Amino acid sequence: MGYPAAELARAAETAGSHPDAQTRQRARERFARWSAVLRRIAGGSVSVGSRQPVADLPFWATPQVVRGGFATGEAVAGGPLRPYEAELARRAGVPAQRDALFAYHLTEAGLAELSVLLESGAYRVETPEEAALLTVAWLLRAGDETAAVGLVDELRPHAHRLRFTPAPDDAPAYGPEVVWRETAGAARERLARRKPNGRVAAMQEALTVWNPFADQLLELWLETARDGQVGARTPAGWSDRAAALVERYHRLAAAHPHCGKHRRPKENLAILRAATEEAVAGRPLSPRARGLLQHAVDSMVRRRGRPGSPEHAALRERQSADAAGPMLHTLARVVVNRLAVFPPGCGIRSVEAVTGPITPEEAAWSGVPAGARIAEPIRRVVRRALAGTVAELIAAGVVPSAEVLARLVPQIAATATAASYPDEALRSLTAATYRAFRNRRSLLLTNLEHQVRLDELPWVRAVAGHRSALAGTHASATSALRRLGELALDGFPATLLPNPLVRELVALDREAGGRLPWVEELATDIFEGTFSAKYAAAARLAGDLLADSLYARYYDIDYAALPGADDVRRQEGRGTATSPGFDALCAIRAGTGPSWHRVAANGMIIEQAQILTTHNLATLVGPVGVRPAAGWTALADRTFTVVTHLTARLRHNPRPLRTVKDVAYAWRQLVFFLSVPGAGDPALAVEGLRRKLDEVAPDVRDRLSPALADLARIAAGERRGPARPPGAPEEGGDGASGPLLGWTLGRHRLLTGDER
Incomplete structure (x- = not known):
């Protein structure tokens, strides 16, 4: 209860004291949500840590989730009727209630309307539930009455509360490879909120x-x-x-x-x-x-x-x-007017079409001189709505991080996932369902429970029998999986794969017919001292690629001694199997012993799991076959540049620990790129990095020189020395030698004292 209570207090303070009225209003809304969280947790209607957190909602319903993974008790597909629902109720002559609309859509007239939507594709699925009745209509059209009736029976108990139909929407016919970071409607709303400075x-x-x-x-x-x-x-x-x-x-x-x-x-x-x-x-x-x-x-x-x-x-x-020069809020009004002609649910193909000079007609009503140019801050907002391929958006600077990339990937993965359905209308519906499902926020889970999966949704299960087993489907998913991995490594080589991106990799891998051990980044504050068995499997897969490599020598890994595939235990009350040997190995390598009650100790153990598994890099390079366009040495060079830039941020940084971790994670990626088979002689590459280090600021050079010198020695063939006894602290976590790590119980070697 401590975290929700602290968030409630923060929202109350902002709502009462912030000078901006809109910020106060948003804080009041957050206060209401956190009040609901606390009230319902105390009353027992919301369970923290469960994959079915709301007692009176099915596990597959999309819950409203606030920061930290806490459910408020409300459903995202609930709430008052949308305008299009109210209008439909008026036209159909039924009460303006969800269960009445549900019953109407099962009539001949209602099913006919759903069939028109299916064929035209002119709908927008914002939550997965909104695809349910369209699925019923498709099943009936396909002659699968048994599946349709079974799905209706599962949905009916919740028809009074949940919205099971989509909003009508006319969208441009973009190709499946075209994605966008924000919609034209979102850009329009953002600009409309701009006030005079x-x-x-x-x-x-x-x-x-x-x-x-x-x-x-x-x-x-x-x-x-x-x-x-x-x-x-x-x-x-x-x-x-x-x-x-x-x-x-x-x-x-x-x-x-x-x-x-x-x-x-x-x-x-x-x-x-x-x-x-x-x-x-x-x-x-x-x-x-x-x-x-x-x-x-x-x-x-x-x-x-x-x-x-x-x-x-x-x-x-x-x-x-x-x-x-005109003020920004005046220019924003002009661009808001221009964006009004674009479909609000999609991106735009040309930024210039929206941000050209002011026309004489616009000058007449806006007061902005004709020919005036749209300022860069306004163009920047519009650019976020640019539609194009992921590679185009990365090149244009619209995708600045792996986290943003992860938000775009569902639009690509949806196409690959839906490719296995031979019917075009069902493919479109499945792709829309997938995109909406990926917007579902993750819950805070315990006991190694997993988040709700797409194939657990009743309407997705209902059409599973209509999937095709064509080899081309697997090939499409495999190609998308490899392309996504290449985009992530080429675009953001120094960044851990964020969890949303890992989830897309998992989904594509399943569509490709594989079951590779993809691993997520774990939260240190709720870590329970054990990993699911897939972490051990990922470490063994990394060993197949990296045995006796620079990576294995640098991090002192004996891949041959990893726990075998038979080291699996399914604990009572847990949602998945664990590997006791892997858990113990990570704790020993971290030097914390089996204790995991401190956040820093948890971080040290989790970091060792990331080192052993390479946090999905070996999976991408080995079984998936990802290869960077510029080659491994160039990727390592770019990563080293990021390392130096991150290290420079430590200077006079009052809160340096997050940056220290980012440096260590990027360093690990660097070592991996130098160790991949076919990357060339790592000793020569490290020598090039040493020359590059001579060109950076003195304080950055002083912080990184010991780590780079250590890497050079290992690249030249030296070994770490005898293995440490179990439980002994790892030299280098906070000392002056050994591998560069991010977590430590003491003062970190990258911190020189001038951070505060």
Whole structure:
């Protein structure tokens, strides 16, 4: 209960104190969700750690999940009727209730509407449940009444609460290889929320309003100067001009509230304005006020020249040009209007089509000058909605990380998964179901339970018998699996494969007919001291590739001594089998013993499992056959560049531990790339890295030199030395030698003391 309570407190603080109204509103919504989590956990209607967390929802229903994997007790496919559902109920003449709509869709008229959607493909499946009744319609059309009736019977008890039909949607006919990071609708909403920037508005007011007004006051007081002394004389009509400026000041102050420089007493403008008001009121200036006035006039002339002089005129011309540009929120309104013509559920094929110069027609209603260019911050938002192949999006910078790549992959994997269905309508429906299922947020699970799988959804099971066993289906999935692995390694060689990406690899592997041991990154705070048996299998697979390699020597791995395939135990109450020998080996290598009650110790044990398994790299390179386009040495070189950049971030970093772990994980990928069969002589490659290290900043060189020197010795053929006794701390975790690791119980070797 501690984590939800802390999140509730954070949401309450933000809701009550944040200056931005929209942020406060979002915090109130988070507060309501976390309140529901705590209330339902306490009441027993939500179970933490279970794959069926909500007592009155089936395990396959998509639960609403908040940060940390906690279920709120609500269903994502629940809630009030959507507008299209309410309109359908009105047209069908049935009550505006979910169970009434469910019954209507089982009538002849309702099934006919579902069949039209199936054939046209003009629908949008946002949650997997929304594909259920379309599946019923397809089964009936295919003559499989038994499966259709069985599916309806399984769905009916939840018809009052869950939405089982999709939203109608007209989408462009993009090819299956085309993906996008955000939809046009999401980009439009993001831009529509853009508000005027107060600092920019204040700057524009300063340049266009208050600077010209300050020039007028300066000219006024320069008229009173004699021998450089202001206020020495009063020219004819001066008092009337001064009174007019004071009156104008009050009008400007009321009309332009963003810039406050005219109200700050130490500003030259405020000093001139105050002196003018005193003169208009007929009050003599005090000696102090007279001195401030003289200083203000002198400094303004010295810095910018007299008003009307060439240097002064040139400065004001540049400032006017700077202020003439439209504000971002005004440009955003124009682009929002342009995006309205695109289908909201898809990406756009051309950024330039949305971000071209302002047209005369747009200038007429927006106030933005015709021909003005859309600013880069607005273009950046639109670029996130660019549709293209994954390789195109990576090249365009739209996919900056493996995590973002993982969010795009379901659009590719969906096509490969659906390829095994011979019927085109069913392929489209299956692909839509897959994409929606991959948006399902992971639950916090215990006892090695696994997340709900796609083939456990009742409507997916119902059509499983209609799949084709064509060899081409496996070939399509195998090709997609290899291509995805290449994209991940070529695009982000220094990054661990994130769990969402691993899940897509698992799905594609199954479609290809394989059962490879893909392993996930585990959370240190809920680690229970044991791994599922697939981790040991992944380590044995890595041994097939890396036995007696640089990787094995550097990390001191005797792959021949790994626990065998018969080292499996299925513990009562756990969802999957474990390998006791692998668990013990990881604990011994970590030097923590069997204890796993500390987060840092958990991290050390998990890191050893990642080292032994290579965290899926060996699986990609071995059975899948992934090969980088530029070659292994080039990949290692790019990874080393990332290592140096990450190490540079340690400088004056008050929270360096996350970066330390990223450095160590990237380093492990580097060692792997140098160790793959066919990568060439690792000693030569390491020598090239040593030359590259000479070119970086001194502090980065000092931090990494010991680790690189150690790698060079191992690459030259040296061994680590005798094996450590069980339970002995591994030298190098926080010492000055041994493999570079990310987790330690003591001070890390990469930290020199200047981080804080």
